[in-house]
Amino acid sequence: MAAAARLAVAGHRVTVYERSATYGGAVGRFERDGFAFDTGPGLLQVPAVYRDLFVKTGKEPLEACVDLVQVDPAARHVFADGTEVSLPNASRAGAVSALDGALGAGAGERWGDFLVRAREAWDRTRRPLLEEPLWPNWRVLGExxxxPALRRRRLLRTRTAGLLSEVGAWELADPRLTALLESHALAYGLDPGAVPASAAVLPYMEHAFGTWYVRGGIRELARAVYERCLARRVKFAFGAEVVSVTEKDGRATGVELRDGTVAEADFVVGGPPELLESLTGRGALYGGEAPEPHPAPLSCGKAVVCLALRGPREAGTAHRTVVHTPDRAEELGHIFGTGAAPPRPTVWVDRPDDPLLRPDDAHESVVLTATVPSLARHDWAAAGAADAFADRMVAAAERAVPDLRERMLWREVRTPLHTERETGAGGGGVPAPALAGADGTRLRPANTTRIPGLFAVGGWAHPGGGLPHAGMSGALVAGLIVEGPDFRGSQ
Structure with a gap:
């Protein structure tokens, strides 16, 4: 939709063909008995991406279309040893003070110094990774x-951290700070022991640009983008599954739908790249001027538990609480090693103070989220698998929500099985943002393919997953179509 709105403003007649019955993809919503829940992302980082989209596509700014509010604290963390800390939103000094108070003198300074180094990594990678197309010389991003990891001398050798887990172990010197760092990677389905140190940009994004919430839930952001598309005369066809991309003389010329209808077009924009490859029947879509880095590892999925609670939300409750696993090695070993659902997961607990999500002030809607193996590695359809894991998530969340089980009216459990059915994402996986380093193994395929007129957009293409990156993907594709090969990136 981000690409569609921009292309329509540039003078193109745009039609969106959507296999499901509604817009928004993984930015979903579940409603029942007056309760409403976000089933995809619950918070937004880098809102400037969507502010830019609304400025470039119409007279009304983003804030005129949604009620965007900054969350404070950004998150409350409950660590394995029972220590708790609430980190203020977008305040380095506040975070330093809070961590010193909760974890002991020096902890805040180490975290603050880490953020300074993370900012340097962000400054080096922001433009090529987020605001420019993936150029044919993409290898420079991996080399x-x-x-800028600290040098560490050990056994007559000087070493620097190359993995995010090493950054935590060698530079933060506190298992709770390490858990704080690694939880930002795990939230995106990334293994801290396998991703490059450049993943430090993930907590930096939250720190630098703040954490934001949209009243009524993040689904309201999808609604606003959809309505902006309609206002720019973008047409939508729901329940319209594309089964092939049509071609003539080696160029994409449109799409064929499941019912046999053929829609002609000058340009075709879709994704994921693997799906486009199957729709063309042409084999590899990349090579030469259309770069594809090394295939990224399989993506993880999300387990989501929507809880309808009796009783009001307590005053002063944090919007988000991260309940850390008591055994991080065990959790990571299950998710990224054996492919089993972890017995004691890290759980993100979202408790928005939003009257639009509950029937009245005598009730509360809560969303629990955990990172889990995708369908490719775990059988979420097995009898009792989803409910058994939901029980573990609720048990963890009891550390953050007093009297949780006693307050529960009902729950809705969702797994990667739901994600695959509703969005078509293979295995119900959720794409992660692209990262520099690691020989390009954490990059995503380019938006331009080898077939003229065919472009890849969305979280599975450059610059990867997450709401900011998906929005930028739309901006990059629109720029490539409107300006052609001379497009140098978003301004």
């Missing part, structure tokens, strides 16, 4: 690790 150099952009995170």
């Amino acid at each position: 150099r690790e952009p995170y």
Whole structure:
């Protein structure tokens, strides 16, 4: 939709063909008995991406279309040893003070110094990774690790951290700070022991640009983008599954739908790249001027538990609480090793103070989220698998929500099985943002393919997953179509 709105403003007649019955993809919503829940992302980072979209596509700014509010604290963290800390939104000094108070003198300074180094990695990678197309010389993004790791002397050798887990172990010197760092990677389905140190940009994004919430839930952001598309005369066809991309003389010329209808077009924009490859029947879509880095590892999925609670939300409750696993090695070993659902997961607990999500002030809607193996590695359809894991998530969330079980009216459990059915994402996986370093193994395929007129958009293409990156993907594709090969990136 981000690409569609921009292309329509540039003078193109745009039609969106959507296999499901509604817009928004994984930015979903579940409603029942007056309760409403976000089933995809619950918070927004880098809102400037969507502010830019609304400025470039119409007279009304983003804030005129949605009620965007900054969340404070950004998150409350409950660590394995029972220590708790609430981190203020977008305040380095506030975070330093809070961590010193909760974890002991020096903890805040180490975290603050880490954020300074993370900013350097962000400054080095922001433009090529987020605001420019993936150029044919993409290998330069993989050759150099952009995170300026501290030098560490051990056994007559000087070493620097090359992995995010090493950054935590060697530079933060506190298992709770390490858990704080690694939880930002795990939230995106990334293994801290396998991703490059450049993943430090993930907590930096939250720190630098703040954490934001849309009243009524993040689904309201999807609604606003959809309505902006309609206002720019973008047409939508729901329940319209594309079964092939049509071609003539080696160029994409449109799409064929499941019912046999053929829609002609000058340009075709879709995704994921793997799906486009199957729709063309042409084999590899990349090579030469259309770069594809090394295939990224399989993506993880999300387990989501929507809880309808009796009783009001307590005053002063944090919007988001991260309940850390008591055994991080065990959790990571299950998710990224054996492919089993972890017995004691890290759980993100969202408790928005939003009257639009509950029937009245005598009730509360809560969303629990955990990172889990996708369908490719775990059988979420097995009898009792989803409910058994939901029980573990609720048990963890009891550390954050007093009297949780006693307050529960009902729950709705969702797994990667739901994600695959509703969005078509293979295995119900959720794409992660692209990262520099690691020989390009954490990059995504380019938006331009080898077939003229065919472009890849969305979280599975450059610059990867997450709401900011998906919005930028739309901006990059629109720029490539409108300006052609001379497009140098978003301004």
